[in-house]
Amino acid sequence: MSACPSPQETIQVGALALRTEADMVVEQGEEAAQALISQGYVYSELLFSSIRLLRLKPGSSPSKFQCELQAFSIDQAPKYHTLSYCWGAPTRENPLLCSGEIIMITTTLKEALARLITHNRGDVEWIWIDQICVDQENVREKETQVNMMKDIYHKSEGTIVWLGPDIIGIESTERLLDDMWHLHTEDQSPIDGSRRRGIYTRAEFEATNLPPAWHPSWKVLAELLSRPWFVRTWVIQEAVLSRAHPQMLCGSYKLDWEKLLASSSWMVSLSYNTTPLSQDTKAWPAVFSLDLFHNLRILGLRWDMATLLSSAIRFKASDPRDKVYSLVSLSGETTDSSNIPTALQANYDKSYIEVFRDVTRYIIESSKSLRILTLIRYVPKSKKLPSWSVDFTQDVCWERMSYLVWDRHESGRPVSIEKPNKASANLPAEVQSSSSEDVLTLGGLLIDIVGAPCETMLKSDLDSFGSRVLFAWKSAYEYTRDRHQDLPRAFMVTLVANWNLTETERMEHQPLCNFWAYLWRVYEELLNVSENRRAVEEIFHPILEPQNPDNPGDPDLYRLHLNGAYHRRMFFTKHKCYLGLGPCTMQENDILCVLFGGSTPLILRPEGDYFRFVGECYVYDLMNGEAVTDWKAGNYVAQYFHLI
Template sequence: MQSELAIPSGVTTSIYSPLNRAADEIRLLTLGPCRPGHRLECTLEKASLQDFRSDYTAFILSNGLSSQTRRQAKEIWAAPTPASDSGPRSDSPPAEDPFLGSVPEPDLYRFNWGDFASLSYVWGDESLREDIILNGGIVSITVNLANALRTFTADEVFTGRYKLWVDAICINQVDDGERSHQVQKMREIYGGAWAVISWIGRSHLGASIHLAFPFLRTLASLEGDKRDLRGLQEPLKDTYLYALNKLMKQRYWFRLWIIQELVMGAPSTVIRFGDEIIDWNTFWRGISVLYHGSNWLFKDEALKRAYTTRGIREQATWQTYSIHLVHSDLRQLTRSEAEGNRQLGFRRLLDVANSTECRDVRDKVFALVGMMDSAIAADIMKAYELEPPRLFAAVSRAFIAYTNGLDPLRQGNPWGGVGTPSWAADWTWNGRIRYSRPEFNGLAPHLDVSEPEPDPALTYCAHGHTTPSYSFLDDWRLLQCEGFVFDGVVGLGAPEAGFFDWDEERVVQCPSWKSSYGSQESTGEALWKTLLLSVIAKGERAVQRHAALLRLPKSFWMALPQFEEKGWDWMAAQAGYYFKWENWHEANDHLMLGDRPLGSFFNNFISDDVDEVTYAEVFSACQRAVQQRRFMLTKGGYFGWGPDNAYSEDPSMELRVGDKIAIIFGCSTPLVIRPKGDKFEVVGEAYVQEFMDGEALSLLESGACEAQIFTFC
């Protein structure tokens, strides 16, 4: 949670008298006059979230809404219907509502004291500050927040009984107990507000961001084939796309807390940039058009043209992180929230937390507690005061205990920077790549990445549905569980060196390796399945037509003429994305698979009897597989993938020859583990071709392997 308020000594006591938790009190802000050249005057007062109007309570009871969330109940209360005896209801709303429903009419206030909205914003540059008057005292806030408050005051919003909740002002930031309690109430505050106002910022001279808003409204209105951006009869398309990219580059989208805030607010969230306002549903519908057909590639071309027109010399790069965040995460999560569902799995939470900013690394966890099962969230909040390594261990422990499964071990490794046990995911580790997940839907032209991803625990079943056996020891660093070692690492492909390259000098050959898959043809089949993780998209397994991967040209210059000859527009437009496939081959083709180099299994000429969709599927799937993974050969004559640590420059912090491969009962994939004295470290999850669906259990049954207790540290 951000903490930007600067309060002179002596003022704190008068502003922040204790909240009455029994009455469910929060503090709310009322905005006073905003005269030019004068400080903004505000009032902070306490209000009870239990102090409902009698007619609102009667409406809830008479319509059977007691079991609904506060957000669901509010949406039904706010729906325009004729007046009835169950409570004051407004007639149809005005034809033009400049605030898009984010400001209620007074007869729709739910509380005896009025109603409130919650503000979602980013603190901005803390060196740029402005003084305001709060309850008669002078306090300092960042300019970004001051800009928002001044804009609302000019709109004559939040000046009376409709009030505003702003975390940095409404919470006593120097009271750790209150901060902890309010973090636990974030779901209630954002989910119970009349609206959530997503304040992106305010325009500066020369900015064109405001153009993104009418453009998004236009995109959201399109249907079917009309969503093709190339067909828009608009000479300023490049300008509008440039403005949209500028909007998605704003720092707001990189603040982790906004995810919970937006999700809790939907569908009552409005996105605001200065005087421009757009409702959440229109916003994400507009963004989703970028994913239609070939629009994803067209937007790249349009941005390059816009940069050239403006004489901008830097590389024209789209801010895809925030676009994916809206389309693939927030869109789904807000839908689920509106339906009363709010649970996110462990892996998904880590993905959402990745690549976002928090002042306190512990907020990687606490900013997402509202997205967790309530029982897990309550357990995790008990660890609010713990230091990061103990907190991260407590989070993994909570998910293990409440799911009675050991899949959280898949996210462990010994490479975190804060001393987290290897079996517990370190939420600060920067090596996670969201789009490397086998359950990720990819970006092939016929796929909609906004569709819910399958449960990662159901993609594979290496444990063969065995019952987990585990115990948490008195030492919080240790976890005991049962399983067995079935193989080990004897050869390695090139490790990643950042996002774009691999270090071919660090390939580790194994001259004695001999394929256990059988013939050269069978080994080749195992190879293409491995490079696809045996999964195409939506959790669907690869089938024989996907052997076309072995005839996917290794470089784009060899591929392009063939794509063009076949009229494959989507594949022909992959020049900016082909580098993963090219660079991985360049670094790994000389790895020997027995008496043949890996590269010799591939042919650079596309199969005549395979369509573009199949090649798009294998291209997208292999792009996913080569990220965050290192190709490995096993002692038993198999191959697969082990964990990689792409952003580390320390060669000791990587997968090693000699590491063991184990099945842990209750964990859906194999794990690479490493002896450490009389204990073991979790190095990370593994993929071993032919051992992802319980096959290793036959080794246990035959006596070739023996079950044992592992103590992970």
Template sequence: MSSHQSRQQPAQNASFDGPVELQENATASHLRELKTASTPVDTIKTTKVSFDDQVTGLLSRVDSIHITSPPHPEQSAVSTSLYKYSPLRYIGSIRLLTIHPGSGFEPIEIKLFEVRSRALRRLRHHEKERVLWVDAICIDQEDDKERGHQVGLMCKIYSKAHQVLIWLGEKSQDVDARTGRAVSDLYLEHVGTMAMQMRKLQAHRKPPTSSLIYKQIISDMEDKLLTSKGSALLRSLFYIHDRPWWERVWVLQEAALSKNALLICSSKTANYSDLILFYDVLSRDRAARTLLAPMRGLRVIFRTSRTHLSSVRWVLQGTADDNLSLMLLRILNNARHLKATDPRDIIYGILGLCPAFSKVLPDPDYSRTPSKVLVEVAKGWINYSQSLDILAELHAQDLASSHPSYYLYKAARWSKAICEFHDNSTELRAKGKPIDWVQNLSFTVGAWDMTKPREKLSGWKDSCLLGSSLAKYHTGENILDVLWRTLCCNTDINYAYPAPSHVGREFRKWHTALTSGVSIENIATGMSTGDDDELKSFVWLRKQPLCVTVGGLMASVPEMTEVGDRIVLLSGSNVPFVVRPVDDYHRMTGPCYVHGIMNGEAWPAEENDLEWFSIR
């Protein structure tokens, strides 16, 4: 995946005294021969890249160094834009462990080889040797013990490296018609100047949004919203922030812990910290976010990089120890949507982001199964935070990124978790309160594709009819208000809670259209060709089935919910859960939103009113 580093001479007890040349047929398993009989705990291997026109331009050696020593001026870590390991032969001298894009298709090997070789060629010095740490080369991926040990060192590797080199890939094929240059160059050239302007403004206690380049980017975004045409600078921004590198879980550490991270796209570079500053300023700019709301704001602009950037932003802002659990919960939620070839790396990949995470997360151990790792995470979280909110994250996969931020709610008020784990078991016994039983379900809407609206509109209509079937609600609210707030879990696209009134206006346009007698076909045609932003906006908030309970409650529930399931509220959790009775225990289905109880209205005053639930 990627990486980085610091340097010293090999340890005295090493089985080799100096650099070792990798032969043409070398593979990952041959790296085992370079290990010491008793490897020092802070020792890693690096690769040296030098210039040689006679062969292929690349020679590589593996050396052992101590990461506790000060970084050598030329020692760096390398990050590529690809993932998933695969050994490919490098013409002429060595075999490099390269990385190929994991899911969906198998790439042509020569193309992969070209991507990787270009990355290394871009990073070398033509006149002197550069020491790099590239995890795909320097970690024996077939040795679980070494792999776990090296993963545990990554925090030191990244923080002690002289520089982290982030390879985003080659320049774009899209060319700026005015200059004839690749558009990918423009953003990397401008973001540094913009960041410099912002820092000067901040130093003089002026808003960083006054930066001229920042204003130009916002103006370009507004033009795209109105005309659907994007400027070359805006296309450049999209290109850089849409690179696959942003989607990988391991690169969070590279960027967050590095003292000096450099983004490289072809021959152009930019400081990673400048991009983080731009994202931070835009995230805080309410005026810009309101302007961009019809195009779903930051979710479209940073559709690939947003999860990464928000996680790193939280880490860089730091947190008090009593808020550690909240920051970790947010990052765990984000990490679920990032990519890793091994599911355990979703956990191990964020372990080094904050030293305090070791209080909660298990040490890297690839001999454990993924399910065992998740159980250890849950136990560590619950013991540390006295909260069950981790269950909402671990069981929210079917909601994808559309589920609400569960910390917004306080359905069990400020209660602490009352629970116990059975030894060597995934069963949890927890105290809570039964809420109700699922009686009716609407058709599952699922993910929305604006290009195929007719495939989802029947589900929308079913939801409206089911919600409207209730004559009244126990809160005294109008049924239509209860319905739309339940459909969107009472939040807007920026997770404002309770949802502002404009969301209700957007819903009412939907409700009017769906109950007007107009055919689904005609409504779908209008959705595809119309320009009513309010009509289009609400759909992004509604992706879960609607449920009505035996007692007349309205809820937004996980897709796997079935009639006859039970809704319970557990002590120490912010949200209720849908569970399924099975013999003498309940099978966890996932978190849900139940209108009218999310602020603690149904939570009892006395612990004696709670009962035990066995949950698996």
């Protein structure tokens, strides 16, 4: 690290004033003002391991205040805060006058600076703000500063979050968050942090002391969580690396960071489908974001890159490459800014396609695991990216197959691992070198060819007892009943990908009566809307097991756990009659395979001598290493699959 710059090397901006164009016109004349704006601010070159800091001088007011900008070695910098905010509209149309020079800033930052003047920051005078302290037009400087983000945020006194202007009635959220925080505490084991109970049913949720869904506090909280800050990818490190709890400012109101995180964790874990916020498409993503912040804080740093990318897939970035670069400072792949793997180093000369491809390959090769491929849970928009390369800009459209639990990497860092599925018997991925960077060659086993899959299971159909499950059951009964001695249980488990219901209980442990109750309810709904009831009765009644009058089951207890089926298709293989649940994009004549390093079987699509990656799947009888056992017994021949 270099020493602190000398006074001659220091960027001394002197007195700055944030002024409106009207102020400038009055004092200097319109021509002078426009000349200053067009000239712009000229940044001096930063020395190695240095940062710029902004100081808001005493005596400033929200409408006009004094500032100075100065460079320091990061190891000898004075006390400073970091500001986390959204740029908002990218147009930088607000002039910050700087000793005869102008720095243009966005309207959102102008509002944030005005609020900082009235915010009590103790004896901390300096603040780091990316838009001002980094020369955004200098690509090399930007790359260097991005690689230093961990140090910049971790060495600050803490992060100040600016969420935007006031929200009317925001005070009403204090009681709501306090109540959810108490429920979070009561439902969590003090020993290991695990949940003491399963997901709340709607009746159980309504029996809590939380306000009813119509209460205005839910609406206000939803409006708050709809602010864009919560889903911007850069804010993850900005919040998590803060040495103290971030100070969250919404207008003149200050929120309780700890209670907001705990409430979100409780909603995600235990009231996924019952909280009023789960129906709000703008607010609910923020709940997931805050749950991630909660996990990062509880588990500590550093996470492996695959875990970070998987957890942050829902976040947004103006520059797609920042979906990766914004997380590097939190990863365990590097110990400091001078020790970052090439694939993860900020390089804005590379296209986002190259960045995503190289990062996906790096993670597979370094981890010897295919877990990163489980993020391909979307319908690809184009073929610009290789099918095996994760498009980190895509929104995941359906849930993952495996249940993620927290463990420790051999290095000691937190890592999420897939359980309990182990289709490849925990064998490491076999990656063979390829002639092209766009080809990924993996070793594994070809299991069978996919027959015509059933219709895609839609959330609206499953939640309203629509008929698609019944037609899928009919197909399973016709094609696979000779393979499965207990076909109803196989189907019940497969349709929900054998999801965990609690920390220790899975769908396979549930009684069949709830599944049959669900199918009978679907059958009755179909009868009610059918114009030919007799035909429906003749087709479906013989394949439904009579309900036990003493224990008829509860259809809602099965419906509550159908998340894994959303946007997936039941399918059967042509030769071995395997029963499975696969991605909505799968087609007849795709292949079912088990690739080494994968927790679940995978669907690939042949294309000449190559294959396209389609997605993960759940296959009854293949989730516990059965294919690997058969391979070792000589029933399969291992081969390499060239993915494009």
